[in-house]
Amino acid sequence: MLVFTRRRHEAIMIGDGIRIEVLRVGRDGVRLGVVAPTEIAVHRKEIYDQIREANQKAAAAPQDLDAIARRQQRRA
Amino acid sequence: MTRVGIPVASEMVAPIEAPAALAPETIRFPHGLPGFERCRGFVLMASEGLGPVQCLKAVDGPSASFLVIDPRRVLPEYRCELSEMDRARLGVQDQDTLLWLSLVSIELDGTITVNLRAPIVINPGAMVGQQVIPYHCVYPIRFVVSETV
Numbered sequence: 001m002l003v004f005t006r007r008r009h010e011a012i013m014i015g016d017g018i019r020i021e022v023l024r025v026g027r028d029g030v031r032l033g034v035v036a037p038t039e040i041a042v043h044r045k046e047i048y049d050q051i052r053e054a055n056q057k058a059a060a061a062p063q064d065l066d067a068i069a070r071r072q073q074r075r076a
Numbered sequence: 077m078t079r080v081g082i083p084v085a086s087e088m089v090a091p092i093e094a095p096a097a098l099a100p101e102t103i104r105f106p107h108g109l110p111g112f113e114r115c116r117g118f119v120l121m122a123s124e125g126l127g128p129v130q131c132l133k134a135v136d137g138p139s140a141s142f143l144v145i146d147p148r149r150v151l152p153e154y155r156c157e158l159s160e161m162d163r164a165r166l167g168v169q170d171q172d173t174l175l176w177l178s179l180v181s182i183e184l185d186g187t188i189t190v191n192l193r194a195p196i197v198i199n200p201g202a203m204v205g206q207q208v209i210p211y212h213c214v215y216p217i218r219f220v221v222s223e224t225v
Contacts, residue, residue: 038164041107043209051194051209052111054217058179058191059112060143065131067182068143072127 102135104204106165109196112140118205120144120177120198129180132196143180150178150190150221156210158197165206166199175200181218193217 004012011021017037024031034042102117109115114137121131128149133141147154158171168174175198179191192215198205 038161039106041161041165041206041209047209048110050217051191051207054181054191054194055109055111055142055179055207057183058142058181060131060141060180060182064143064182065126067186068127068129068180069123069125072125072129075127 102203103198105206106204107206108137109207110194112138114138115140130177132177143182144177144196145180145190147176147178147190147192147195147215150219151192151215154192154215156195156208156213156215158208159211162197162206162208162210166197166204167202168199171197173201174198188221189218190221191217192219 006012006022008022008025011019013019018040019035021033021035022030023033036042101119103120105116105118107113112134115134117136118132118134121133123131126143129143129145131141132144154176156176158166158174163169163171166174177196177198179194179196181189181191183189193213194207194209194217196205196207
């Protein structure tokens with residue numbers, strides 16, 4: 001892992017299109033600003049990890065289709 | 077874009093095949109989905125037997141299929157604002173033209189939940205989609221549905 005020491009308003013560049021700037025340093029956290037090309041999605045990692053885990057759980061097994069179909073039949 | 081023709085009821089346990097001939101119906105997901113980054117193309121399939129639930133099946137990359145539903149079918153007042161970046165990635169200015177789908181999970185105990193936090197949004201005009209994670213979104217990842225589906 002590359003490690004940098006940055007002060008307020010200093011930034012790092014990733015490639016030539018992604019800039020991450022330190023906006024504020026507080027006691028409880030660091031506020032960062034990210035400038036990235038449109039095609040690069042930027043997320044808080046913990047949210048992204050939750051969505052990935054939810055997606056993996058949601059990947060349907062064939063019996064899931066059957067369960068939904070049976071449920072629809074009951075409701076018909 | 078919706079293809080009808082999944083075998084219903086008891087036949088439904090057979091895996092759903094998406095023949096290569098249906099390629100024009102493929103929706104491009106340039107980034108895949110989180111956890112399924114190599115799945116770049118999906119087809120959306122409907123069946124009377126599934127009611128409002130549809131099946132989103134990957135046609136390239138690892139085998140993957142998902143049950144999906146319009147989030148407004150489970151929560152009529154559902155509304156998420158897309159960021160300017162998300163709209164640009166989908167190639168739209170007006171988000172009302174988009175198709176919204178939420179992933180449905182059937183948990184081990186049979187509980188059915190819907191991911192309202194990170195909807196899949198598709199631009200039917202461009203046949204391009206992505207799973208968005210809106211910055212300001214009050215809805216849960218695991219919204220339990222009872223008899224609303």
